[in-house]
Amino acid sequence: MMTTTTPDARTSRSGLILRSAGFLLLWMILIGPAPKDLAVGLVAAVAATWTSAALWPAGARLSIPGIMRFLMRFLMQSVVAGIDVAWRAVTTPPAVAPGFVTFRTALPAGMIRATATAIMSLQPGKLPVASEPDGTLLIHCLDRREPVAQQLAADEAAFCRTLTDGGQHG
């Protein structure tokens, strides 16, 4: 759950300044470095920093090697997901056997679990539709004949490795 702790209570001032600079850089890449636009960019960067600090789960720390491994896996899985759904769409009749599976996640409710389910929805054949407080996820899958539970466990494990503590913080 989102807490009401002020951002400054958890993140150091220098960390926040660095994060704002990062957001400003992203803004400048998207909009351009023209000085007349920069005021809007600064406001946007500060707003983004405040939001990210407020939403960031307390105590969660990212693991850089975990993120690199996750990104490689995510990109490969995105290719598989796109080709899989494209192939299912164009075969006659469409090669789908849609249905629901439930999966028990170890991830705490809140931002971490919401992030994990959003990423799962980009992976092949799965779309999380509901998340219960006890950790049960209701997942729609395009093909119930696939080993969905194993795939979900692998997705969750890869996601957990992006956090230094394996996602035990809410």
Place this chain on the structure above:
Amino acid sequence: MTILAHVFTLLAVTAGALLFLAGTIGLLRFPDTLSRLHALSKADNLGLALIVLGLLPQAASLTDGLKLILIWLLAQLSAATASQLIAGSLNRRKSGP
């Protein structure tokens, strides 16, 4: 080199457009709303990735290239969030009062 870059662009952008087409076919042919969401979120994301990849050699500057990649990332983020919201609201409507 330039010809190679152009050929790469042509192939990647065509493949990307084909994935968008397949996603749209899925949207029309899949049997229910949730299955259609799969078609939209997954095929279109790979399609956009291929179009961005194909356009990278044509980018005039490093900033333009980064901008293309950022656009893809933002589209991924919005696709993942939107499909979660639509799926959640459908589920609540089905099991609601």
